[in-house]
Amino acid sequence: MASSRSPFFDTATTLGKVVAFFGIAALCGALAAGLMLPLGMVGGAAANTGSELLDNLPAELQEEPLSLPSTVEAADGTVLATFYAEDRTPVSLDEISQHMQDAIISVEDERFYEHGGVDGQGLARAIVNNLTTSTQQGASTLTQQYVNNVLVNYQNLNDLRTTVSGQKTVPDKLREMKLAVAIEKEMTKDEILEGYLNIVLFSGRVYGVEAASRYFFNKNAADLNIPESALLAGMVQSPNALNPLNNPEAAKSRRDTVLYTMLNNDKITQEEYEEAVASEIVTDETPVRSGCASAVAGSGYFCDYVQRQILADPAFGPDADARQRLLDRGGLTIKTTLDLDLQRVAAEQANQSVPREESDDIGAALITVEQNSGNIRAMAQNTAYSSAEGNGNTTLNFNVDKQWGGGNGFQAGSTLKPFVALAWLGSGKSMRDQVDASRDFYANGTAFPAYCRPGGATLVNTDGDGWEVNNAIADMKQRMRVDYGLFWSINTATVATAYATDLCAITDITTAAGIERADDDEPLSPQRPSFLLGAEEVSPMTMASAYSTLGSGGTYCEPRAIAEVTDGSGNSYEVPPVQCNSNALNSEDISELNHTLKAIADERIALGSINYDIAGKTGTNNFESSTWFIGYTSQLTTASWVGNYRNLQALTGRTIGGVTYDDVWGSLIAGPMWVDYMSQVADQYETNTLPDTGTGNPRSR
Known part of the structure; x- marks a missing residue:
């Protein structure tokens, strides 16, 4: 009407x-x-x-459209999670058992x-x-x-x-x-x-006969028999009081009353009535859980990220309350970018590498983005998405920034060093050129070139006498090639490279690659030279997207989780499209940089176990509480992170996955997790040769 x-x-x-x-x-x-x-x-x-x-x-x-559940789907259409205020699946009258139709009319409105x-x-x-x-x-x-x-x-x-x-x-x-x-x-x-049987409440948040049939009997409404139909028909009088799961005696009494009305209205025979009344109530409770806690394939955190994206987008309503109401009642079909095959492997690998039962403070995260689109193909961690007490339970999403359900992020450590090298290359130099890595102290007042800062420089300004720089590997304070310093992750070499370049040129590159702080989404600032060694906290998703710019040869794509949204009436909603900047970074410089990053990934991380081109960089933070490996093929980039997510307590001496670590390096913890995961999934996408114009052996000084 x-x-x-x-x-x-x-x-x-x-x-x-x-x-x-x-x-x-x-x-x-x-x-x-x-x-x-x-x-x-x-x-x-x-x-x-x-x-x-x-x-x-x-x-x-x-009349408004019926309140319908919304679903979050993987890229292949598999339902990851369901949101609803009312669990309902509308069906046509011919999909409802005639017994059910007869039962509801007999007891509620025989005329x-x-x-x-x-x-x-x-x-x-x-x-x-x-x-x-x-x-x-x-x-x-x-x-x-x-x-x-x-x-x-x-x-x-x-x-x-x-x-x-x-x-x-x-x-x-x-x-x-x-x-x-x-x-x-x-x-x-x-x-x-038909309208009545689809809209009426049966129990709790279960509305409509199809949802009720599935909930109580794990079958379609078309298959309801006489006693099952009578039971459901009786419940509409007082849905919660007559719930057979909670009040079986009251439910049976009401069911038998319905059966009697069906007999009086000639909808069942005397024999059918007697048989039905004599039958016990047999249920098969099969609830459809609402929300991200029940998401499949360990996708609870990805689901949470998608939900937050919906609630923040004006396309879905004027405010957060209206958007939540639409999500709970609007029958949205939210098709995402998640590759369920990759997601399953990522979730299994994260928990296998760092079993959640071992500790309530050590986390592991894997996130994969696709180079040419920014599409998030996997987002997993070793914990269970749950607010309940218990080891390994948390709703904190390790992979994303604070505003999307993450924390304050984790120090990037040495994963930032390739972007320093890119600025070096951008100034016209080569990875084979040398820097003075013997210098390990920069006194207060030392001027680092920074064209965008007042006076064209950033002055060292610490609480002590100056900035002391140390290396994790002994006997490395000497002159060396830039590629050698990057291969072995020598801090003094990275700082020397930056000192001979320009801090603003470096932050121009990190900003173009989408690197921003996890707590406030601000770009890295040349005002604090310590950012060169990864002192700023970032999220794995940020770093995966940044490295995908290297994997693509210079194209940066915004990370993207939602591909398409429609509602129960077939209306489409505007979602962020693929947003890429094809000229974010210089492709020729990346080709030269790849020579070193390929050597790191193949020789130090995969140890020759992967037979296609990979490239990447390890990272460990100052406190040895976070370890990284971020690597890429020609189409996929994955950030692997393992660390203490509750505090900055070092992982040194901790037993993780059955191994006690006396030393903590990205190559020892996060790196192997990356290899175990990517060796199973990378070849599902293109694994072409990565451009490489570098020369020489970066392992050799």
């Missing part, structure tokens, strides 16, 4: 018409007896008079196919009962109940505050009757029955 401006009408005006027609005394008398309409409207010709009166009342029922929306005989029966007994009996038809549920649905979707359920006033009941009569003129009986 067509929508109108409002689902409600002026009840005061309507009540005034009724009072004027029947007289105040008659109406008040009827109300005192628990009636909704006077006796003159309940039978024969008088019933027609009542219908004529109702015809003069406004008929305005604003459903005879009345015009308001049942005069039912009203008369209720009047007599309410006048002569201490019990109260209602007379709402299925059509009236459908109207009431439509109004409730409208209220929920539009966040209104109305009286459409519970204790109804006279105007409420009159409105319900009027709208029922109007609906009977616009819809067929089968359409009304």
Whole structure:
């Protein structure tokens, strides 16, 4: 039926018409007896008079789409998680067992196919009962109940505050009757029955007969037998009180009452009745969990990231509350970029490398992005997405920035060094050129070139006398080639490279590659030279995207999780498209840099175990509480991180995955996890040769 401006009408005006027609005394008398309409409207010709009166009342029922669950799907359409305020799966009437149809009509409205929306005989029966007994009996038809549920649905979707359920006033009941009569003129009986069975509450947040059938019996509504149908039909009277899982005796008693009405209405035979009444209630509880905690394939954290993206996007509503309501009720289908094959392997590998049962403070994370699109193909960690107490339970997403559910990030360590080398190459130098890595102290006031800073420099300014730089490997404070310093991750070589280049040129490159702080999303600042050695906290997703710029030969793509969103009505929502800058970094410089990064990945990390081109860099932070390896093939980039996510306590001496580490390096912890994961998944995508114009052996000084 067509929508109108409002689902409600002026009840005061309507009540005034009724009072004027029947007289105040008659109406008040009827109300005192628990009636909704006077006796003159309940039978024969008088019933027609009542219908004529109702015809003069406004008929305005604003129908909204049913509140439907939203699903988050992987790229292949597999459902990762479901969100709902009401668990409902609409089906057509021919997909509902005839037994179920007979049961609901028999117990709720046996004259459903005879009345015009308001049942005069039912009203008369209720009047007599309410006048002569201490019990109260209602007379709402299925059509009236459908109207009431439509109004409730409208209220929920539009966040209104109305009286459409519970204790109804006279105007409420009159409105319900009027709208029922109007609906009977616009819809067929089968359409009304179908609508009712799809909208009505059965228990908790389970709405509609299909969802109820799946929840209680793990079967489709089309397959419901006689006792199952009677059980569900009986529940609509009091959904929670008659839940067979909580109150089996009350549920069985009500079921048997429904069976008796079915027998009286010739919907079942005496034999079928006796057999059904004698049967025990047998359920197969199969709930559909709502939210990210039940996401499949360890995708709870990715699901959480997607949810946060939806709630932050004005395309889905004017504010966060409206967007959450749409997510819970709008029947959205959110197709994501996640590759379920990669996700499963990543989740398994993260937990295998760092078993969550071993500790409640050591985390492991793997995130894979695709170079040419920024599409996130996997996002996993070793913990369980849960707010419950217990080792390995957390809702903190290690892979993302603070605003997307992560923490303050982790120090990048030596994973930042390739971008220093790129600035060196961009100044016209070569990876084979030498720097003075013997210098290990820069006094306060030492000027590092920084063209974008006041005076064209950044001055060292520490709490002590200056900045002391040390190396993890002994006897490395000497002159050396830049490629050699990068291969062995020599801090003094990196700082010397930056001192001979320009800090602003370096941060220009890190900004172009999307590197920003995890806590405030600000780009790295040339004001603090310590950023050169990875002192700033970043997220694995940020670093994976930055390294994908190297893997692509200079194209930076914004990380992207959502590919397409449609709602239950088929409407499409605007989502961020693939956003890439094809000239973010210099491709020729990357080709030369690849020579060193390929050697690191192949010789120090994979140890020759991977037969296609890989490149990347290790990293360990100052406190030895975080280790990294970030590496790429020609199409995929993966950041691997293992560290203490609760504090900066060192991993030295800790047992991780059955191995006790006396030394902590990215090549010893995060690197092997990267190899174990990528060796299983990388060849599902292109693994072409990475451009390499470098010369010489970076292992040799």
